[in-house]
Amino acid sequence: MKKTIGFIGCGNMAKAMIGGLTKSKLFDPENIVCYDPAAAAREQVAKDFGVNIQDSNVKVAAQVDYLVLAIKPFLYAQILEEIAKSVKPAAIIIVIAVGVGFDDVKGILGKNIKVVRTQPSTPAFVGESDSTVCPDDLMTKEDIADVLAIFDSFGKTEIISEKLMGVVPGIASSAPAYVMIFIEAMADAGVLHGFPRDQAYRLAAQAVYGSAKLVLESGEHPGKLKDQVCTPGGTTIEAVRVLEAKGFRDAVISAVDACALKSLSMSKK
Numbered sequence: 560m561k562k563t564i565g566f567i568g569c570g571n572m573a574k575a576m577i578g579g580l581t582k583s584k585l586f587d588p589e590n591i592v593c594y595d596p597a598a599a600a601r602e603q604v605a606k607d608f609g610v611n612i613q614d615s616n617v618k619v620a621a622q623v624d625y626l627v628l629a630i631k632p633f634l635y636a637q638i639l640e641e642i643a644k645s646v647k648p649a650a651i652i653i654v655i656a657v658g659v660g661f662d663d664v665k666g667i668l669g670k671n672i673k674v675v676r677t678q679p680s681t682p683a684f685v686g687e688s689d690s691t692v693c694p695d696d697l698m699t700k701e702d703i704a705d706v707l708a709i710f711d712s713f714g715k716t717e718i719i720s721e722k723l724m725g726v727v728p729g730i731a732s733s734a735p736a737y738v739m740i741f742i743e744a745m746a747d748a749g750v751l752h753g754f755p756r757d758q759a760y761r762l763a764a765q766a767v768y769g770s771a772k773l774v775l776e777s778g779e780h781p782g783k784l785k786d787q788v789c790t791p792g793g794t795t796i797e798a799v800r801v802l803e804a805k806g807f808r809d810a811v812i813s814a815v816d817a818c819a820l821k822s823l824s825m826s827k828k
């Protein structure tokens with residue numbers, strides 16, 4: 560892509576996204592520009608990915624076609640006010656924070672600029688984000704195709720309605736944390752039975768990865784794929800019986816619901 564992309568904030572998600580963009584060669588590193596108030600953070604991205612760093616958010620905003628606001632939600636208002644005068648009128652603002660809507664961004668910037676709400680996830684670090692994007696009404700088909708190319712460079716992307724944006728953390732962007740707990744717990748049980756810890760993590764993680772791939776590639780119902788594992792009178796059904804008795808499904812549904820409700824409450828502020 561012959562355009563420029565800027566990152567305000569050089570934390571976890573910025574690094575994950577920049578990693579994907581540079582690895583896929585969608586953007587030349589010289590067309591990626593970043594700022595973070597912590598010199599160590601911005602110098603690290605320059606060293607790791609060869610991108611340009613600037614000495615202020617304003618300078619980043621003034622020079623890019625896509626501007627990713629990779630900062631915590633509570634900083635959005637302050638930073639949008641800071642950059643309002645310098646953002647290019649034709650720029651596309653990429654919001655990755657929970658609870659920040661189109662009107663919040665346009666209102667503070669004081670212009671009817673193109674905005675896309677998104678939620679990437681940390682598996683972007685390895686090119687496997689399950690990103691969601693929601694473009695505003697100003698974005699053309701070409702704009703949307705370009706934004707999808709950006710997000711596809713570090714994983715898979717779904718376009719969703721703004722109504723569902725608030726629910727996304729529950730089943731997607733927050734989900735890596737729950738999956739990590741599941742992997743950690745399975746490995747702990749392996750260690751309980753004598754497995755070396757590193758081998759236990761590899762086996763548990765591959766079980767999750769392989770199962771996810773099977774769902775995605777077979778297109779079969781997850782229940783049918785579960786049944787294929789459960790030999791009558793065998794080992795798996797014993798584990799399934801315990802998971803059901805301990806309320807595993809209800810725990811997962813309740814956790815996803817709590818996450819989605821928190822996210823929706825952040826959107827209403």
Ligand SMILES: NC(=O)C1=CN([C@@H]2O[C@H](COP(=O)(O)OP(=O)(O)OC[C@H]3O[C@@H](n4cnc5c(N)ncnc54)[C@H](OP(=O)(O)O)[C@@H]3O)[C@@H](O)[C@H]2O)C=CC1
Nearest residue numbers: 568569570571572595597629630631632655656657679732
């Ligand atoms: N982590 C995740 O899995 C996901 C996060 N998100 C969203 O992404 C956003 C960023 O999250 P994440 O990357 O995890 O957070 P991080 O804290 O890792 O990154 C934010 C970065 O912004 C920096 N920063 C602080 N103040 C400023 C400023 N005034 N100007 C520029 N940069 C500043 C922070 O520096 P310092 O640390 O020194 O304060 C930090 O390096 C959040 O809005 C979050 O909701 C969305 C989906 C998934």
Ligand SMILES: O=C(O)[C@@H]1CCC=N1
Nearest residue numbers: 657678728732733734
């Ligand atoms: O926990 C959070 O608020 C952020 C948003 C999604 C993942 N992490």
